[in-house]
Amino acid sequence: xxxxxxxxxxxxxxxxxxxxxxxxxxxxxxxxxxxxxxxxxxxxxxxxxxxxxxxxxxxxxxxxxxxxxxxxxxxxxxxxxxxxxxxxxxxxxxxxxxxxxxxxxxxxxxxxxxxxxxxxxxxxxxxxxxxxxxxxxxxxxxxxxxxxxxxxxxxxxxxxxxxxxxxxxxxxxxxxxxxxxxxxxxxxxxxxxxxxxxxxxxxxxxxxxxxxxxxxxxxxxxxxxxxxxxxxxxxxxxxxxxxxxxxxxxxxxxxxxxxxxxxxxxxxxxxxxxxxxxxxxxxxxxxxxxxxxxxxxxxxxxxxxxxxxxxxxxxxxxxxxxxxxxxxxxxxxxxxxxxxxxx
Amino acid sequence: xxxxxxxxxxxxxxxxxxxxxxxxxxxxxxxxxxxxxxxxxxxxxxxxxxxxxxxxxxxxxxxxxxxxxxxxxxxxxxxxxxxxxxxxxxxxxxxxxxxxxxxxxxxxxxxxxxxxxxxxxxxxxxxxxxxxxxxxxxxxxxxxxxxxxxxxxxxxxxxxxxxxxxxxxxxxxxxxxxxxxxxxxxxxxxxxxxxxxxxxxxxxxxxxxxxxxxxxxxxxxxxxxxxxxxxxxxxxxxxxxxxxxxxxxxxxxxxxxxxxxxxxxxxxxxxxxxxxxxxxxxxxxxxxxxxxxxxxxxxxxxxxxxxxxxxxxxxxxxxxxxxxxxxxxxxxxxxxxxxxxxx
DNA sequence: CGCTACCATGTTAGCGCTAACATAGTTTTA
DNA sequence: TAAAACTATGTTAGCGCTAACATGGTAGCG
Numbered sequence: 001x002x003x004x005x006x007x008x009x010x011x012x013x014x015x016x017x018x019x020x021x022x023x024x025x026x027x028x029x030x031x032x033x034x035x036x037x038x039x040x041x042x043x044x045x046x047x048x049x050x051x052x053x054x055x056x057x058x059x060x061x062x063x064x065x066x067x068x069x070x071x072x073x074x075x076x077x078x079x080x081x082x083x084x085x086x087x088x089x090x091x092x093x094x095x096x097x098x099x100x101x102x103x104x105x106x107x108x109x110x111x112x113x114x115x116x117x118x119x120x121x122x123x124x125x126x127x128x129x130x131x132x133x134x135x136x137x138x139x140x141x142x143x144x145x146x147x148x149x150x151x152x153x154x155x156x157x158x159x160x161x162x163x164x165x166x167x168x169x170x171x172x173x174x175x176x177x178x179x180x181x182x183x184x185x186x187x188x189x190x191x192x193x194x195x196x197x198x199x200x201x202x203x204x205x206x207x208x209x210x211x212x213x214x215x216x217x218x219x220x221x222x223x224x225x226x227x228x229x230x231x232x233x234x235x236x237x238x239x240x241x242x243x244x245x246x247x248x249x250x251x252x253x254x255x256x257x258x259x260x261x262x263x264x265x266x267x268x269x270x271x272x273x274x275x276x277x278x279x280x281x282x283x284x285x286x287x288x289x290x291x292x293x294x295x296x297x298x299x300x301x302x303x304x305x306x307x308x309x310x311x312x313x314x315x316x317x318x319x320x321x322x323x324x325x326x327x328x329x330x331x332x333x334x335x336x337x338x339x340x341x342x343x
Numbered sequence: 344x345x346x347x348x349x350x351x352x353x354x355x356x357x358x359x360x361x362x363x364x365x366x367x368x369x370x371x372x373x374x375x376x377x378x379x380x381x382x383x384x385x386x387x388x389x390x391x392x393x394x395x396x397x398x399x400x401x402x403x404x405x406x407x408x409x410x411x412x413x414x415x416x417x418x419x420x421x422x423x424x425x426x427x428x429x430x431x432x433x434x435x436x437x438x439x440x441x442x443x444x445x446x447x448x449x450x451x452x453x454x455x456x457x458x459x460x461x462x463x464x465x466x467x468x469x470x471x472x473x474x475x476x477x478x479x480x481x482x483x484x485x486x487x488x489x490x491x492x493x494x495x496x497x498x499x500x501x502x503x504x505x506x507x508x509x510x511x512x513x514x515x516x517x518x519x520x521x522x523x524x525x526x527x528x529x530x531x532x533x534x535x536x537x538x539x540x541x542x543x544x545x546x547x548x549x550x551x552x553x554x555x556x557x558x559x560x561x562x563x564x565x566x567x568x569x570x571x572x573x574x575x576x577x578x579x580x581x582x583x584x585x586x587x588x589x590x591x592x593x594x595x596x597x598x599x600x601x602x603x604x605x606x607x608x609x610x611x612x613x614x615x616x617x618x619x620x621x622x623x624x625x626x627x628x629x630x631x632x633x634x635x636x637x638x639x640x641x642x643x644x645x646x647x648x649x650x651x652x653x654x655x656x657x658x659x660x661x662x663x664x665x666x667x668x669x670x671x672x673x674x675x676x677x678x679x680x681x682x683x684x685x686x
Numbered sequence: 687c688g689c690t691a692c693c694a695t696g697t698t699a700g701c702g703c704t705a706a707c708a709t710a711g712t713t714t715t716a
Numbered sequence: 717t718a719a720a721a722c723t724a725t726g727t728t729a730g731c732g733c734t735a736a737c738a739t740g741g742t743a744g745c746g
Contacts, residue, residue, distance in 0.1 A: 015494065018702060029726050034704060044724060059491075064471035065411045066702035069731050074408065084433055084440075094427055097454060106468065109452050111440060125449065128407035148402075151358070235637045268637045291634070294578045294611045361732060372696050377734060387694060409732035412701050 017058045026054040037062060068130055075105045077317070078126035080136040082114040082202070086233055086261070087289055088306055089137065092159060095310020096135060103318055105132065114202035114232070120145040127152065133317045139163045140204060155320040159313045161205055162332055168320070170313040170331045174205045177302050177335050178212025181256055181284055184300070186220055188343050190254035190282055193217060196241040196266075197258035198229040206258035209286060213256055225249060233258065238265020245281075254282035254343065260289040260301055267295055267342060282343040288336070297341030305333050360401045369397040380405060411473055420660070421469035423453040423462055423479040425545070429576055429604070430632055431649055432480065435502060438653020439478060446661055448475065457545035457575070463488040470495065476660045482506045483547060498663040502656045504548055505675055511663070513656040513674045517548045520645050520678050521555025524599055524627055527643070529563055531686050533597035533625055536560060539584040539609075540601035541572040549601035552629060556599055568592060576601065581608020588624075597625035597686065603632040603644055610638055610685060625686040631679070641683030648676050 023030040028051060035042045036051040043051070054060075068074035077100050081089040097107050108131060110122035120142045123134065127148070133155040141149070149156055149166055156167040161174055185193050195214070200207040214224040227244050231237040241262055245252055257263035263285030270277055277283055277297050285292055288303025312331060319327050366373040371394060378385045379394040386394070397403075411417035420443050424432040440450050451472060453465035463485045466477065470491070476498040484492070492499055492509055499510035504517055528536050538557070543550040557567040570587050574580040584605055588595050600606035606628030613620055620626055620640050628635055631646025655674060662670045 019704095020702080030702090031704075031727085032725060035725090038704090042724080047724080061467055061491075062471050063412075063473070063702050064468070065408055065417065065473050066731090067704070068408045069406075069412050069733085070702075070704040072705095072731065084437055090427055090433060097427075107452065109450065124404055125407070128405050130406070130408050148404075153358075235633050239637070265637060268639065272639045290578050294582065294608060296611065296615045362734095363732080373732090374697085374734075375695060378695085381734090385694080390694080406732055409701090410734070412703085413732075413734040415701065415735095 016063070017060050018063070019060075022051070022054050022058055022060045025058060026051045072130060073132055074130045076108045076126075076129050076131040077105050078108045078110065078123070078129075078131040078134045078136075080110040080112060080119055080122055080126075080134070082112050082137055083232065084111050086259075088259075088287055088304070091306035092137070092310040092313075095307035095312075096314045097310075099311050099314030099318070114199065116140065116142050116145070120148070123148060132321055133157065135159060135313055135317065138205070139165060139169075155317050157313050157317050159309055161208070162330060165330065168313075168316055168327070168329055170309055170316065170333060172304055172309075172333050172335050174208035175212040175215075177286065177304075178209030178214075179216050180212075180335070180337055181209075181286070181300075181302055182213040182216035184337055184339065185254050185256060185282070185284060185343060186216065186222075188254075188282065190343070191222060192249065192252045193222070193224070193254045193256055194245050194249050194252045195224065195226045195256045195258070196229065196238075196245060196262060197226065198232050198237055198241075198262065200228055200258075203232065203258070206286075209258065225252075229262075233261040235261060235265030235268065238262035238267075239269035242266035242269050242281075252281060254278070254284070257283065257285050260285035260287040260292045260299065263299055263301065263342075264289075264291050264295060267297075267299060277342050284343050288338050292340070293338075299338075300340040300343040301338050303336045303338050305335075309333050359406070360403050361406070362403075365394070365397050365401055365403045368401060369394045415473060416475055417473045418448045419451045419469075419472050419474045420448050420657075421451045421453065421466070421472075421474040421477045421479075423455060423465055423469075423477070425455050425457040425480055426575065427454050429602075431602075431630055431647070434649035435480070435653040435656075438650035438655075439657045440653075442654050442657035442661070457542065459483065459485050459488070463491070466491060475664055476500065478502060478656055478660065481548070482508060482512075498660050500656050500660050502652055504551070505673060508673065511656075511659055511670070511672055513652055513659065513676060515647055515652075515676050515678050517551035518555040518558075520629065520647075521552030521557075522559050523555075523678070523680055524552075524629070524643075524645055525556040525559035527680055527682065528597050528599060528625070528627060528686060529559065529565075531597075531625065533686070534565060535592065535595045536565070536567070536597045536599055537588050537592050537595045538567065538569045538599045538601070539572065539581075539588060539605060540569065541575050541580055541584075541605065543571050543601075546575065546601065549629075552601065568595075572605075576604040578604060578608030578611065581605035581610075582612035585609035585612050585624075595624060597621070597627070599627050601629060603628035603630040603635045603642065606642055606644065606685075607632075607634050607638060610640075610642060620685050627686050631681050635683070636681075640685045642681075643683040643686040644681050646679045646681050648678075652676050 019030045019033050023033045033051050036048045040048055079096055083089055108126055112118040123145055135157045137160045139158050139161055158165045159170050161171045195210050197206045217224040229237045229241050245255055263283050267277055267283050285299050285301040288301050292299030292301050316327050362373045362376050366376045376394050379391045383391055422439055426432055451469055455461040466488055478500045480503045482501050482504055501508045502513050504514040538553050540549045560567040572580045572584050588598055606626050610620055610626050628642050628644040631644050635642030635644050659670050
């Protein structure tokens with residue numbers, strides 16, 4: 001009976017109408033309203049129309065918290081990235097968001113600031129929200145995090161890099177990307193190439209690229225000097241990176257930057273200093289951001305399919321959620337050397 | 344009695360331990376565990392230690408969905424922005440996130456893509472999550488959205504612009520910013536100034552700046568021509584904006600762009616075309632993004648305190664949530680004319 | 687010493703919804 | 717035409733947690 005008396009204890013009574021009130025007003029049971037909203041094909045058309053009209057009339061807004069508790073699942077997807085300052089992650093998020101929202105999922109966004117402990121905390125919290133899936137950037141997690149996740153039974157997608165993933169994996173081979181750019185620089189006859197990165201302990205994908213780069217240089221019998229900046233990718237950092245290279249390796253003929261922000265910052269600073277690129281020094285980046293294609297000379301870089309990576313990751317997760325279809329676990333999205341005029 | 348028999352009906356049994364299981368293991372009642380976790384000062388120190396040790400031992404992760412339902416509030420803050428492609432919103436979000444996360448709130452991020460109908464849908468969904476507060480970019484909402492929000496009793500913060508807000512308001516005066524830049528351009532003796540914006544019906548704050556700009560030019564007895572691009576702020580759009588100005592207003596001596604992305608795109612294109620800035624044409628932007636300060640010549644623009652805006656907005660919301668202290672409803676964060684070398 | 691005040695913990699009753707099972711009516715099938 | 721199958725809707729019992737009230741113990745106080 002819908003009108004059973006409340007106990008004498010008051011509970012916070014929000015003014016919002018509840019499912020039961022809609023049901024009473026429409027002359028049906030609560031479950032019918034629930035079905036009209038969540039599985040319309042399971043109620044008779046006439047009933048459905050009547051119910052939805054009542055929903056509209058009362059301004060009913062479903063309490064998703066209650067629904068999630070009852071069904072033990074929410075339409076949340078946890079998405080964890082190491083930074084929002086980097087356009088790369090923004091684009092990946094955009095791809096994810098677009099795809100997930102179309103299917104009625106809401107992204108719960110977490111930012112670790114490249115801190116693996118924070119990632120653990122965030123994941124703990126997000127699991128408490130009964131997320132339907134988790135998308136996280138990268139394969140490296142704390143021990144505690146790993147054990148938490150191996151006991152979790154929902155889809156886990158690790159994006160950005162390829163490797164030994166917990167579950168699903170969409171990304172590219174950063175070692176190989178580093179090698180690719182180093183080979184290009186050697187082919188252009190540069191022989192004194194400095195790698196410049198920022199916070200490589202935290203941005204370990206940049207370190208992987210450096211390792212690929214170093215392999216190629218060593219194989220060619222060359223040194224592979226490296227400078228590590230203590231400020232994460234930004235134009236400013238790139239500018240100071242250029243200056244550090246100039247003072248520490250005056251004979252350098254090329255700089256391989258860990259990303260486009262750094263490379264562009266350096267390129268713009270070089271111009272301000274009146275230097276010629278690539279005459280005085282060559283500059284290469286990584287990511288293929290639009291910015292690098294607008295400066296003159298156009299930046300040589302490696303384009304990663306960022307939005308696509310997000311979209312593909314989301315699609316794979318959705319496939320799993322939908323039908324538990326077995327999907328390919330690992331997808332290499334590849335990359336592309338973009339030869340500009342800066343090398 | 345904790346061990347009361349389940350009905351014969353099976354429910355999905357997640358493997359996760361529940362509060363009750365922790366309570367049993369620790370030899371206390373469920374509410375004591377709840378308090379040990381959420382209001383530690385309300386339980387005896389010895390009990391607290393015992394309970395927390397049990398929590399740790401069992402790997403208990405609180406079910407936040409259940410907690411929210413029971414308490415009719417979640418530690419979610421709904422944040423709604425029109426775009427993620429624009430660095431401005433990213434920085435505002437960053438400021439919000441930093442401040443809210445420190446107090447244990449989680450941001451629920453929604454992206455309207457400058458669509459006021461989508462904003463309504465997002466807000467509806469978010470209210471269903473019992474958010475503790477709503478932060479939204481801008482003062483313009485659909486009629487339905489307004490009426491939904493006026494009946495909502497939690498803090499509402501509208502950021503970016505100042506005006507007739509629903510509740511709290513942190514932002515700056517875009518009309519005045521437009522006027523400010525126009526005055527600067529006139530003071531520099533430019534007399535044929537074109538305003539270039541993108542999608543001004545959706546990015547109505549850019550239109551407000553244009554209106555301020557136009558007022559000043561008209562007051563000086565000048566025309567105020569305007570070009571509207573159909574691609575939202577990007578370097579590409581800026582480059583094509585420059586070309587459209589050159590072909591349509593060959594005698595223009597200055598361009599006032601709606602934002603820094605457009606302005607920088609134009610500046611870089613002008614350089615590629617071999618033009619001199621500001622000799623051949625002056626260029627001004629809006630936002631004060633780092634990019635504009637790295638190009639040569641440095642971009643003349645207006646700096647808005649973006650992260651600060653986010654931080655301040657979050658702090659004001661928190662004040663309200665904390666103690667229901669009466670707070671100033673409107674905060675003008677101001678802006679600053681940044682005179683570079685491009686005008 | 688009896689009273690109030692307060693502290694620590696417990697009991698009870700939902701929060702608003704949906705899964706699982708139940709039921710009545712209708713159509714299909716052999 | 718009776719059994720089987722399906723359709724539309726309803727009943728019941730929680731999901732896991734916390735608010736509100738309850739209780740028993742200890743301290744404070746004139």
